[in-house]
Amino acid sequence: MALGRYLEGIGLFILGAVILFLGIVGGVISNNPTVCVVTGIIGFLLIIIGGFYTRTAHRLVPQKVDIISDKKSDRYCPSCGRAIPFDANICPYCGKNF
DSSP states (O other): OHHHHHHHHHHHHHHHHHHHHHHHHHHHHHTOHHHHHHHHHHHHHHHHHHHHHHHHGGGGSOOOOOOOOGGGTEEEOTTTOOEEETTOSBOTTTOOBO
C-alpha cells in the first residue's frame, strides 16, 4: 500500500513536470501566454500533490503486532476436556493421572 502511494506520487510528480514543460514550450511556440499560464498552474499543482504523496507514503506502513496466545499456559484433560495448568500431573477436576 505504501509502495503504491509512493509510485502514484512519483507518477504525479513526473506528469506535472511534463505538463509544465509542454505548457511552457507550447506557449512560446504558439505565442499565447494563456496556454503557458494555465498549463503551468496545472503542472505546478501536480508536482506539489506528487511530492506530498511521496513524502507521506512511509506513514502508511503498518506496524508489527505481536499476539500473545494463552494456549502455551493451558492444556486440556483428555478425560474431562477441561483446561488444566500446563505443569499439572493430575487433573484437578476428574483426578486423571498423566
